[in-house]
Amino acid sequence: MANGTNNRRAGRIYVKVDGQQYDAKGDFTYNLGADKRDAIVGADGIHGYKETPQIPFIEGAFTDAPDLDLQKLAEGDNLTVTLELVNGKTIVLSNAWFAGEGGVTTGEGEISVRFESRKPAQEQK
Template sequence: MANGSNNRRAGKIYLKVDGVQRDAKGKFSYNLGIGKREAIVGADGIHGYKETPQVPFVEGAITDSVDLDLAAFLSADNVTVTLELANGKTVVFANAWSASEGKVECEEGEVPVRFESRKQGIEQK
């Protein structure tokens, strides 16, 4: 379409940490950190809701490579993480830190990763 509409909703993704693209395996998820709302229920009915903060995060798995300094990657702090989605959105986490456990699955060189941040943004192409 003339307005740039795209029928693709999912598929290829690209993960970059401080501008360096990593080998994303998939199964990525993210949370924008929007407040979580929970109902306040009293004996006489619903009183309203409370809202508590959530941690903005992006998590998934990458493939290990010879040029990846795994110890430095897993201890990263104050980095910018971007997740580019097939639907045209780019999710950006500024001043992020690694919250990964450090586990590596050797059979396929899979490294589960999680980055958390205080700030996030979403851009749409």
């Protein structure tokens, strides 16, 4: 294409925790942590909205590996988690902690992971 626009929007991802790349599996979800707005409705109409905080997070699954230390991962605190997307964006969650349950399925060695933070996640392009 003449303008250099990339048509690829989704697919391959890379996940790193404190610089160590893990085997990401399936879909990951994230929330930057922006305030959620909910309408305030009165008997006479819409009065406005209220804002409530949301938890910034990155969530998905890793495939277990011989060198993956699940106990260390599950005890993780003050972590930097990056989610690199094929569309050129990188989501960075800093000062994060492991908020998953630490369960593993043996059929495919799948570990559900969730990382949360008090600080909003940063979207870099």
